Structure formats: structure tokens, C-alpha cells
Amino acid sequence: MAHPDVETAIYDHFVANWTRCAIMRPNEDLTLPGDGSPWLLVTYPVSRTKKAALRQRSRETGSIRVVIAVEIGIGGAKSRQWAEEIAALLSRETIGGVVCDVASVGDGFDDGSNYRRSVIVPYRYEFTVV
Numbered sequence: 001m002a003h004p005d006v007e008t009a010i011y012d013h014f015v016a017n018w019t020r021c022a023i024m025r026p027n028e029d030l031t032l033p034g035d036g037s038p039w040l041l042v043t044y045p046v047s048r049t050k051k052a053a054l055r056q057r058s059r060e061t062g063s064i065r066v067v068i069a070v071e072i073g074i075g076g077a078k079s080r081q082w083a084e085e086i087a088a089l090l091s092r093e094t095i096g097g098v099v100c101d102v103a104s105v106g107d108g109f110d111d112g113s114n115y116r117r118s119v120i121v122p123y124r125y126e127f128t129v130v
Contacts, residue, residue: 001044001047002044002047002060002062003047003049003060003125003127005096005097005098005125005127006044006047006060006062006098006123006125007025007042007044008096009095009096009097009098010042010064010090010095010096010098011023011025011042012096013089013090013095013096014040014042014089017089018040018086018089020038020040020082020085021037021038021039021040022038022039022040023039023040023041023042024039024040024041024042025041025042026041026043032069032113032114036071036072036113036114037071038068038069038070038071038114039069039114040066040067040068040069040086041066041067041069042064042065042066042067043064043065043066043067044062044063044064044065045063045065046062046063047060047061047062047063048060048061048062051129055128055129056128056129057126057127057128058126058127058128058129059124059125059126060124060125060126060127061122061123061124061125062122062123062124063120063121063122063123064090064100064120064121064123065118065119065120065121066086066090066118066119066120066121067116067117067118068082068083068086068116068117068118068119069111069113069114069115069116070082070114070115071114071115072110072113072114072115074115076108076115076117079108079115079116079117080105080108080117082117083105083106083117083118083119084105086103086119087103087104087105087119087121090103090119090121091103091121097125097126097127098123098124098125099123099124099125100121100122100123101121101122101123101124102121102122103119103120103121104119104120104121105117105118105119106118106119106120
């Protein structure tokens, strides 16, 4: 599970910089549009923290996974374009102390309601244990 500061920083960055579709978070309003309209979901499938003693720096490393869902039947170009834009938005950026590495864009697939594609971004985050 990602540090709450990581989740907040990345979500706020998307809210400020992404206007193409709805942005969703896990375990919040996950009512997917029934009409197949586009959406984006940010998750953190992997995170690991090396804990330090009190008042010393700890380091978390992990991956940000951004799932893009677009309309079915329009080809893969739109989801690829959006994925590349998201990769550029995060790759080699420091966002609220979260240091993002180079993003990777995955293959797309049809889930029956949308055409989905994922972007994976390794990250690290250092914080002080209080």
C-alpha cells in the first residue's frame, strides 16, 4: 500500500493536469460510466517501505499504475495517445516529493465496456518517521 502522501500528491497532480476524462480512485466512487465513456483509474499495485528509526528518513519504492479506458470500436490510437501523454506527465518528474522514473505503456484490451490500456511508473518517496 502506497504512503498516503504519495496517493494524494499523484491524485492532485492529475486533477490539476488531466482534463480528458473522469479520474477515479480505488475504493471511492467507482461507478463506471454505463455508456462506455472514457475514464482513468490510478492505483498502486506494488510498494515497499524500508523503515528507519524514529526521526530518520524512510524510503518507499513502488509502482503507480494508471488504467485508461476509452470507447470501444475507435481503434487503439486514442488510448495509445492518452497513455503517451500520461507517461510524459509523470516520467522523470518529482511531484510533491514523489520521484517518478520512466513510464512504460502496456498493451490494450477490450473489457466488454471499454478499451483499456495501462501505464506503469516506478517511483520512490522519502519521508521522516515521526
